[in-house]
Amino acid sequence: DADVTQTPRNRITKTGKRIMLECSQTKGHDRMYWYRQDPGLGLRLIYYSFDVKDINKGEISDGYSVSRQAQAKFSLSLESAIPNQTALYFCATSDNRGNTEAFFGQGTRLTVV
Amino acid sequence: LAKTTQPISMDSYEGQEVNITCSHNNIATNDYITWYQQFPSQGPRFIIQGYKTKVTNEVASLFIPADRKSSTLSLPRVSLSDTAVYYCLVGGLLTGGGNKLTFGTGTQLKVEL
Numbered sequence: 001d002a003d004v005t006q007t008p009r010n011r012i013t014k015t016g017k018r019i020m021l022e023c024s025q026t027k028g029h030d031r032m033y034w035y036r037q038d039p040g041l042g043l044r045l046i047y048y049s050f051d052v053k054d055i056n057k058g059e060i061s062d063g064y065s066v067s068r069q070a071q072a073k074f075s076l077s078l079e080s081a082i083p084n085q086t087a088l089y090f091c092a093t094s095d096n097r098g099n100t101e102a103f104f105g106q107g108t109r110l111t112v113v
Numbered sequence: 114l115a116k117t118t119q120p121i122s123m124d125s126y127e128g129q130e131v132n133i134t135c136s137h138n139n140i141a142t143n144d145y146i147t148w149y150q151q152f153p154s155q156g157p158r159f160i161i162q163g164y165k166t167k168v169t170n171e172v173a174s175l176f177i178p179a180d181r182k183s184s185t186l187s188l189p190r191v192s193l194s195d196t197a198v199y200y201c202l203v204g205g206l207l208t209g210g211g212n213k214l215t216f217g218t219g220t221q222l223k224v225e226l
Binding site: 092103 | 149154155156158162198200214216217218
């Protein structure tokens with residue numbers, strides 16, 4: 001089983017719909033992150049959480065919200081999806097030590113039509 | 114958080130050694146340097162991490178000069194399967210209240226026969 005699991009893996013949704021992407025991890029890490037990746041571009045940070053009670057905006061948080069339901073779960077929501085949110089979304093986790101080794105999920109390919 | 118600069122792309126041939134350099138002029142005392150590899154439609158994967166001098170593992174070597182303002186990822190004898198995007202990150206526990214794992218656009222390495 002994967003250490004970081006994202007569901008769904010693929011999703012097509014209509015403009016204006018609410019959609020939730022889920023991420024769960026078995027690494028026991030406190031820190032979790034959501035990124036989006038557009039074709040030919042690097043990863044851009046949407047939100048991150050350093051523990052269950054901590055939520056922080058990243059570079060591109062507009063149009064997104066998150067929920068840290070437990071140490072192992074971090075969900076990303078698009079309240080009203082729009083076509084330019086079509087992208088590949090990744091969840092990641094890392095520990096609290098002074099390094100940056102992170103573990104990524106397999107990604108969720110989201111298409112908004 | 115220290116900003117990084119990498120070449121956008123590099124080309125190589127199978128069997129050659131590839132060196133990818135990353136500049137991080139404002140790296141902080143507590144920052145580590147970490148490299149990730151990403152294949153298309155997959156999440157980034159940790160390759161190597163270092164703080165100073167040289168680090169080597171079964172996949173790559175990381176060279177960090179004394180001033181730590183740059184680092185070089187060295188891939189010995191690359192193969193076609195090393196074609197990927199390589200990201201350099203710097204960060205640490207005390208950077209801006211915690212490491213946000215900020216990715217740049219990375220270096221697209223293309224290996225040919």
